[in-house]
Amino acid sequence: MTTPLDPRRANDPRDFLDLDALLDEEEVAIQQTVRKFVQQQVLPDVGDWFDRGIFPRELATEMGSLGLLGMHLEGYGCAGTSGTSYGLACLELEAGDSGIRSFVSVQGSLAMFPIRAFGSEEQKEQWLPAMASGEAIGCFGLTEPDSGSDPASMRTVAKRDGTDWVLNGTKMWITNGGIADVAVVWARTDDGVRGFVVPTDTPGFTANTIHQKMSLRASVTSELVLEDVRLPAGAVLPGVEGMRGPLSCLNEARYGILFGAMGAARACYEAALDYATSREQFGRPIGGFQLIQRKLVEMLVSVNRGTLLALHLGRLKDQGRLTPAQVSMGKLDNVRQAMDVAREARNVLGANGVTLEYPVIRHMNNLEAVYTYEGTNEIHTLTLGQAITGIPAFR
Structure with missing residues (x-):
């Protein structure tokens, strides 16, 4: 018998659909570990890194020590986690900054993955353990x-x-x-x-x-x-010839992006929520005004919907059923939804939204690149068009 829901129970504005309940113990542990790392090792300084245009080299070995580099690969020092766990790690990393998640994506999905999938035993043994630890980039x-x-x-x-x-x-x-x-x-x-x-x-x-x-x-x-x-x-990588090799790598990286974009979106939404409930104008918090509440609701819906899509695609990946076109759908829609969230959040923060004291403008700028790389919005649109009509329109 199902226990009736207590109508007085408050919804969590940071997990409105209770999506954490969809995760198993290992996934929760990985998510919390990466979130703590981002809070302690990334967020205090990332605004300065962004301002100065640098990536601290020592972050590589720190992330390697957590098992984040090539984490979804098997053997050779790699953690061998599920695809969903890898996606959740990307989400939490990009809640810190797209550049940090991009480092992990490139290291694991674009550099380590082809060596693991198509390399010789000598290549695997020479490079993968050092790359998994972050000693080699x-x-x-x-x-x-x-x-x-x-x-x-x-x-x-x-x-x-x-x-x-x-x-x-x-x-x-x-x-x-x-x-x-x-x-x-x-x-x-x-x-x-x-x-x-x-x-x-x-x-x-x-x-x-x-x-x-x-x-x-x-x-x-x-x-x-x-x-x-x-x-x-x-x-030479002995295990592959033709464009299948690089395109399979890109598909791995795009998978991480469709999770990561929701991390950036969540960070922007939460910054706007915190700001709207503390910033006072006309004698009350601006979150009490209808126009601001509508913005917050639209952001809430986008973040929860996109995260739910990412989790579904993660389950498909772990079942061996995820197709490249489905990855294209996730990358296309989650990134553009994240861009919309970032712009709305910037608007809620007013002039404060354009300073690096808050994370929003940094995420907003980063997402402009994420929208384009690993397949532009237009290319993913045509990929989906071909998937549903059977007719290629690239040329």
């Missing part, structure tokens, strides 16, 4: 100056020279590039697109930091230049 070289949404048109090439490979080309907008110890670089070969594991101290490899960003400032973004970078035969 990885990056992912796919996007080029003239090849963003159409990565198959890349110009970076790898030519055989005896038993060696020689790489030439340029990659752009590469997260972690300037601090990476290893890069997973995708290049055209005579046999199609192949992935290469490139130590960044290889002669001819240069990473140039991109400055004057107004988004993801607490994250290192770089241009990679490869000029006659000579690699041994064992540098």
Whole structure:
């Protein structure tokens, strides 16, 4: 017999749908551990990091010690958690800052994942344990100056020279590039697109930091230049050929984003809620006015709806049923919902909303980049269009 709900029970404005009740003990433990880390190690200083445009290198080993790097991968020092647990970690990290979550996504889903999925045993043993601990940092070289949404048109090439490979080309907008110890670089070969594991101290490899960003400032973004970078035969990822390799990596990263965006949205909503219930105008808190309450309600609905979608997709992933198009749906809608929440929250905070004393403008700026990277809104729209009609509209 179901116990009747006490009508006097107050709804929790920070978990209105009681979504935490959908999590198992391990998921709750991971969520709380990451939330505590963000509260203690990220939030006190992230505004300054954003202002100065830096990512503290020591965060890598701190996150590695918590098992967050490559956490959804098996073996080689990786935690081997569920996909849902990984998603929840991304949500909590991005509640701190998109740049922090982006570091973890790139390290685990874009650099470690292809080595784990497609690498040789030697490559796995050489790189994965050090990357899982944060002692080695990885990056992912796919996007080029003239090849963003159409990565198959890349110009970076790898030519055989005896038993060696020689790489030439340029990659752009590469997260972690300037601090990476290893890069997973995708290049055209005579046999199609192949992935290469490139130590960044290889002669001819240069990473140039991109400055004057107004988004993801607490994250290192770089241009990679490869000029006659000579690699041994064992540098190629043996387990994959063609665009399936890099696209599968992007799908892993997008999965983390659809969770992470809800972390940014939640942080903005909670900042607006706290502000609206403490800021007084006309003799009472502004949260008592109808227009402000409507804004808060719209934010509440978006955060809860998007988080519920993320959890559902997480369960599908853990069941082996999640499709790339479903990931596209989550990335497309959760990011744009998060952008709407951030803008409404900025409005609630008034002039205070544009200062780094509050987290909102930082999240708002970050989400502009999140909206574009790992597949633009337009590309995900066309992906979904093809999924429901069977007709591709990319060309």
